[in-house]
Amino acid sequence: MSEEKKSLNFIEQIIEDDLANGLPKEKLRFRFPPEPNGYLHIGHAASICLNFGLGLRYNAPVNLRFDDTNPAKEEQEYVDAIKYDVQWLGFKWDKILFSSDYFQQLYNWTIELIKEGKAYVDNQSSEEMAKQKGTPTQPGINSPNRNRSVEENLELFLKMKNGEFEEGSHVLRAKIDMEHVNMHMRDPIMYRILKRAHHRTGNNWCIYPMYDWTHGESDYLEQISHSICTLEFKSHRDLYDWYVDQVFNETKLALRPKQREFARRNLSYTVMSKRKLLQLVEENIVNGWDDPRMPTISGLRRRGYTPSSIRTFSDTAGISKRDNVTDVALLEHCIKDDLNKTAPRVMAVLNPIKLVITNYPEGKEEWLTAENNQEDENAGYREVPFSRELFIEKEDFKEEANKKFFRLTLGKEVRLKNAYIIKGESVVKDANGEITEIHCTYDEDSRSGSGTEASKRRVKGTLHWVSIKHAVKAEVRLYDRLFTDEAPDGHKDKDFKEFLNPNSLKIITAYVEPSLKTAKILDRFQFQRLGYFCVDKETNESNLVFNRTVPLRDSWAKKGV
């Protein structure tokens, strides 16, 4: 066997270079650092698969670290959901950690920085400070408070910490360079006053460190070798490095973490920003974070996506540094490919019309053997009931049709899947001319698997069906893309909600074979000839609910039009 040479992505190349330049392999360590202010989505999955994938590849630990420095937005509910999603995706973290674990250490370091004259308290309004900050093309000017004495800074900062000042009245700033070409280096804020309870530290603190002053230091404390984030943090890298430099102590913690950036993953026909997803939830445009139309991990799960399909998608899409919009067709391909191999086949009729087999004895019923999954030889068989009156799909019958219509018409034969060959004979119509029943006859010797000559006859079409007497009613939710535009938030002068698809959810009543009575929440099936479906969490004793994960490819419908 020749080993396949898999090309490295640019992050792996950076790591390989570092290893080649002397970084010991045992020092490799990664982290996935979500802020617990919302649910994880398919874009996060890219980051999760990247970081945990690196951990697997190099046999290195990966921490799950919650970046929880803003109590105004963060909640325990999100922490729990994120933990669940990461493990559901199939990854194991080394340690579960919180930036808030480092508040005291951060505070201690801050005192040192103030003593070294590298940080100062500023009590100007945010408007004043913004004015002094300059613009990307114009340098800023120094704050009048920039040269407070160390003693005064220490005293003011202590008062900030002790809650003696109002929110917004004072901040602590790093003293770097107001003329720096990088805006982030113009005396960035390190601490602000927030008189709010934190979901973990309660009311212990009323000053909270900012992201930049927390992230690199957390990486450093955890000795993360490669801190991988998205592109918009690129310009934060100078600050990241500056902060790490301030506390770096080779004898205590020898490894200096390295921030590297990759492009976030976008998906066509949806939005990925947490703010916009939150808006969809709060305005009840969708039914919660786990609405099956949402690109969240929980939404995809409820829709019927498997962890493996999401991992395959992330790996296949890859990573790079350029803006991208990945075609949702790739995601759909990944789930279809997975489910094709694993999902049991069943019969369900979504749009029923009655079919009567006139030469089949009234009152007779047979239990026919059906293969669960011809792609999986271990999947076995089940029994499905057959009788004189069945439901088939309305679309599977036409009174008259051309040669390309491989379904039931008057005078022609088709096979009923797992059952008999039938021939269309006549129709019954109501006063409006609508067909209410189709009458047909069956060939008694043609039963599937019976081995008779008649059973081996080839007919052009095969239809799925359910026995009316035995069928189980089920609610089926048919989903379409949430937006009608490939990039709903890619239009400068239009709100993304203008592109909402009014038909993204259609609820119907369907009839399914009785074996489905015992289906459990999250069980996935292929409704033959229709698509993949998954049992919804709202299923109960009296109401069986299915979500359509994705339809089967339909090359007939495409040509049909």
Added chain:
RNA sequence: UGACCCAUGGUGUAAUGGUAGCACUCCGGUUUUUGGUAUCGUCAGUCAAGGUUCGAGUCCUUGUGGGUCAACCA
């Protein structure tokens, strides 16, 4: 009137100075008791102009296009 990042088929990615490849999508053929799957095939790409080199998608220069940066958010 700045700095930084990016530019390969419709989409996403690979080629580490040496045959532009893979996957998805689209389209067509074969097989099929799912118009599914499988399988075979077609179409389709290096932003532009210069330069270096025996040789450039790759290196250099200039241009063009896109993105990021001025929250007491992360």
